[in-house]
Amino acid sequence: MPSTIALMGECMIEMHGRPGQSVHQTFGGDSFNTAAYLARLAGDALKVEYVTALGSDGFSQAMRERFTQEGVGTDNVRTFEARLPGLYFIETDEAGERRFHYWRSEAAARFMFDGEKGEQLLEGLAHSETLYLSGISLAILTPEGRERLLAGLPGLRERGVRVVFDNNYRPRLWSSVDTARQAHQSLLDQVDLAIVTFEDDQALFGFDTPEALFAFYRDRGVDEIVIKRGAESCLIEHAGVRYEVAGERVEKVVDTTAAGDSFSAGYLACRLTGGDVEKAARWGHRLAATVIGHRGAIIDVEHMPEMP
Numbered sequence: 655m656p657s658t659i660a661l662m663g664e665c666m667i668e669m670h671g672r673p674g675q676s677v678h679q680t681f682g683g684d685s686f687n688t689a690a691y692l693a694r695l696a697g698d699a700l701k702v703e704y705v706t707a708l709g710s711d712g713f714s715q716a717m718r719e720r721f722t723q724e725g726v727g728t729d730n731v732r733t734f735e736a737r738l739p740g741l742y743f744i745e746t747d748e749a750g751e752r753r754f755h756y757w758r759s760e761a762a763a764r765f766m767f768d769g770e771k772g773e774q775l776l777e778g779l780a781h782s783e784t785l786y787l788s789g790i791s792l793a794i795l796t797p798e799g800r801e802r803l804l805a806g807l808p809g810l811r812e813r814g815v816r817v818v819f820d821n822n823y824r825p826r827l828w829s830s831v832d833t834a835r836q837a838h839q840s841l842l843d844q845v846d847l848a849i850v851t852f853e854d855d856q857a858l859f860g861f862d863t864p865e866a867l868f869a870f871y872r873d874r875g876v877d878e879i880v881i882k883r884g885a886e887s888c889l890i891e892h893a894g895v896r897y898e899v900a901g902e903r904v905e906k907v908v909d910t911t912a913a914g915d916s917f918s919a920g921y922l923a924c925r926l927t928g929g930d931v932e933k934a935a936r937w938g939h940r941l942a943a944t945v946i947g948h949r950g951a952i953i954d955v956e957h958m959p960e961m962p
Contacts, residue, residue, distance in 0.1 A: 656698060659784040659818075659926060660730060661689040662705040663791035664763035665721075666756075667713050668951075670744035677743075681720050682951040684790050684822055687912045690952050691919035691941060693725035695961070699927045703782065705775070707732040707766035713739055714762070724952075732775055737762035740794075758794065767799035776806045780813045784926065788820040789854070792837055793827035800837060807844040818847045820918050823854040834858060842871065847878040847925075849918045864889050868896075878931070880921060882914055888938070890931050899935035902943040912951035917942040920961070936962045 663685025671677035686704060693702040704726045708714035710733055717739060721728050740758030758764070767776055779785055792800060807817060819841060828834035835858055842848070848871055852864060861867045864881050868891050871879045881889040885904075890897040920941035924934035944959040945951075 656701050657783040657926065658701040658703060658781065659692070659786060659922070660703045660705050660779055660782040661685045661692070661726075661786040662766075662779075663788060664706060664740060664758070664761065664794050665704070665717055666758065666761070667717075667739050667741040668744065669741065673745060680950070680952075681717050682742075682912075684788050684820070684912075684915050685786065686721075686726075687915035687951050688786065688788075688820070688919045688922075689721075689726045690724040691916050691945075692923050694955065694958055695919065695923035695937070695941070696927060697725075700923070701727065703727040703730050705730040705766070705779065707734055707737070707762040707764075709733070709738045709762050710735050711738055730775060730778060732762075732766050732771060734762045734765065737765070739763070761794070764794050764796055765799065766795070767802045768796055772799060772802060776802060776810075780810055780815060782815060784816045784818060785810065786818040786820070786922070787841075788822040789834075789838065790822045790824055790827065792841060793824060793834070804837070804840050804844075807841070811844055811846075816846045817844050818849065818922065819845045820914070821848070821850040821854045821858070822914070823851075823858045825857070831858065839874075842874045842876060845871075845874070845876050847880075848876050849880040849882065849921060851882045851914055853884075880931075880935070882917055884913075888917075888935050890935060892931050897932055897935070899932055899939065901939045904943050904947060907946050909949045910946050913942045913946050915951070916945040924961070933962075 665681055665683040665686035668680050668682040669677045689702055689704050704721055718728050740761030743755045745753045855861055855867055878892045885901055887898050887900045917938035920938035921934045924937040940959050940962055945953055
């Protein structure tokens with residue numbers, strides 16, 4: 655039996671174009687982007703599940719079908735009859751610059767851990783070997799749902815679930831920096847593997863150097879820490895050993911959407927199927943370099959790269 659990884663978060667209706675003109679509609683979201691790429695890379699070696707909440711509308715049904723098409727399981731998708739998925743619009747000007755507009759305050763995913771069924775959803779995650787979530791996953795939850803998740807993580811870890819965290823700090827999703835900082839700190843006490851973007855943690859915690867970030871995470875008990883630094887090399891600390899793995903050169907950057915999400919997917923796909931941290935970083939760099947050479951968060955399957 656392959657091991658199971660459950661990725662928790664929000665997949666949204668994505669629309670892009672220009673206001674008043676024709677638009678293209680698809681689906682996207684940080685944790686779903688990672689889930690889709692992870693399922694493609696790992697194949698039958700991993701069982702990839704998505705943990706979220708949707709409605710019973712046509713968009714929600716199409717989203718479920720997209721999960722299945724990508725090889726991502728839907729057993730942990732909660733349904734709210736009276737709620738809808740969130741939506742974001744990517745507005746592109748004549749120069750190709752993008753602006754993002756979000757409608758997500760009442761999205762079904764916010765309420766995934768609310769109420770008795772939310773408790774049941776969280777309890778069911780004990781059947782997974784690995785749980786992945788991001789700072790966005792944490793931010794979009796209601797206060798009730800976030801409190802329940804943070805309170806439930808110690809029990810999941812006691813039952814053998816390994817927790818992976820990708821920081822993805824987005825200030826506009828939080829009521830204040832202090833609220834975000836407190837939630838991240840509470841979560842980090844239960845994290846085994848952190849895959850973080852340096853600039854995000856610099857904004858949230860004020861780290862001046864990667865060394866300060868390493869020390870902070872190490873002090874909270876995180877055993878494996880990966881620092882993403884865009885086009886620069888990534889830095890890794892695992893079991894007391896430090897590594898640096900160079901990125902791949904990209905001739906032309908078309909769209910940086912999902913660069914970090916795809917790196918995380920490549921890293922996890924390798925690590926969860928037996929690869930060491932340096933090989934995992936090379937997988938992450940290879941996939942991210944490919945993704946930013948194409949338009950959109952999730953590239954067509956035929957463009958997926960061979961892994962080093």
